[in-house]
Amino acid sequence: MLADYGYIGLLLALAIFFAVTTLLIPFSLSLPARLTSYYRRFQQYLETRYPFMTRFVPPLPRFPRFMQIVPYKPNPAKNAPFECGMETIGKSWVRFNFRYYYYALVFIALDVMVVFIYPWAVELRGLGLFGFIGVLVLIFILFIGYLYAWKKKVLEWK
Amino acid sequence: MEIEEVYSSRQLDIKEGKAINELIARSQEVIPDPDRWLDEELERNVLVTSVDAVLNWARRTSLWPVVCFPACCAFEFITTEASRFDLSRFGMEIIRASPRQADLMITAGTLTWKMAPQVKRIYDQMAEPKWVIAMGACAVSGGIFRSSYSVVPGYNRIIPVDVYLPGCPPRPEAVIHAIRMLHKKIARRSLIAEDE
Numbered sequence: 428m429l430a431d432y433g434y435i436g437l438l439l440a441l442a443i444f445f446a447v448t449t450l451l452i453p454f455s456l457s458l459p460a461r462l463t464s465y466y467r468r469f470q471q472y473l474e475t476r477y478p479f480m481t482r483f484v485p486p487l488p489r490f491p492r493f494m495q496i497v498p499y500k501p502n503p504a505k506n507a508p509f510e511c512g513m514e515t516i517g518k519s520w521v522r523f524n525f526r527y528y529y530y531a532l533v534f535i536a537l538d539v540m541v542v543f544i545y546p547w548a549v550e551l552r553g554l555g556l557f558g559f560i561g562v563l564v565l566i567f568i569l570f571i572g573y574l575y576a577w578k579k580k581v582l583e584w585k
Numbered sequence: 586m587e588i589e590e591v592y593s594s595r596q597l598d599i600k601e602g603k604a605i606n607e608l609i610a611r612s613q614e615v616i617p618d619p620d621r622w623l624d625e626e627l628e629r630n631v632l633v634t635s636v637d638a639v640l641n642w643a644r645r646t647s648l649w650p651v652v653c654f655p656a657c658c659a660f661e662f663i664t665t666e667a668s669r670f671d672l673s674r675f676g677m678e679i680i681r682a683s684p685r686q687a688d689l690m691i692t693a694g695t696l697t698w699k700m701a702p703q704v705k706r707i708y709d710q711m712a713e714p715k716w717v718i719a720m721g722a723c724a725v726s727g728g729i730f731r732s733s734y735s736v737v738p739g740y741n742r743i744i745p746v747d748v749y750l751p752g753c754p755p756r757p758e759a760v761i762h763a764i765r766m767l768h769k770k771i772a773r774r775s776l777i778a779e780d781e
Contacts, residue, residue, distance in 0.1 A: 496636065496640065498713040498714060499713075500713050502709050504706050504709035504710050505685075505709055505710050507710075510683055510684060510685055510710055511706075512703030512704065512706050512707045513703060513706075514706070516597070
């Protein structure tokens with residue numbers, strides 16, 4: 428059946444296997460521990476806020492220990508999105524200087540040039556005059572862009 | 586419009602000092618290692634022991650240490666990691682910079698109270714199940730700096746320690762011995778005895 432789709436079918440099988448082993452199995456194995464933890468927190472919430480309600484809440488049946496293969500012990504530091512020994516300070520909505528945007532644009536243009544020029548330089552002798560002129564055209568086009576950026580005062584930091 | 590500064594440096598200092606003083610007050614007692622299960626004869630059945638064997642094999646042969654190198658024992662650990670002593674024989678060649686991908690903390694070095702909240706936070710962020718090897722005299726008991734007001738007298742004041750590794754600093758062979766001891770400890774771990 429997989430051969431009907433060509434080798435891409437094997438890739439699909441690999442993707443499904445990867446998803447099952449890395450996501451589905453760990454998550455389902457941690458489910459009993461998760462449920463217990465959530466339920467305990469819910470009970471604590473009821474006890475602090477509505478003590479009279481606790482008698483209506485049945486106790487959660489105890490899962491066998493061997494079902495709790497993946498432990499679930501959350502704490503505030505572990506649940507925080509930012510992983511670091513230092514606590515985060517300040518806001519995440521900081522403003523950057525607008526000139527970085529121009530810098531990024533010029534960088535991308537020159538970066539593309541570098542990507543083209545490195546393999547060309549490795550095969551310079553094999554490609555001959557045609558390749559040389561082609562790269563000169565590329566550099567000329569990018570040089571015009573560079574001159575334009577220069578004229579628009581992107582390179583000045585004021 | 587000005588960006589308001591959330592904390593001035595003075596406010597930060599006060600906040601940090603308060604947190605450290607609270608931590609010192611909280612951690613006067615040694616945190617015991619919950620290792621009763623090492624000596625207990627457990628009620629074992631076939632299903633659980635097979636699962637245990639597989640799990641413990643997987644856990645002890647792919648221990649990933651987290652970066653926690655506050656002082657000079659780190660050099661001995663780097664030597665252990667490098668080609669001559671070659672920690673990759675134990676599946677430990679990857680030293681994770683992120684605590685979320687690590688399950689072993691080798692605490693190589695003296696810990697000051699100023700650094701203690703960060704180490705505790707990194708330990709908290711590590712994924713379960715997790716282990717700690719206290720490496721070197723400073724990590725075990727504070728070492729020669731024990732009497733100092735600013736040094737934590739042993740990592741077991743702030744985090745539970747599994748294996749104590751003496752030496753100032755311990756040689757790479759000793760580090761490998763401690764890792765083998767930890768392997769033995771993990772091999773005896775059982776799901777039945779796993780603490781809540």
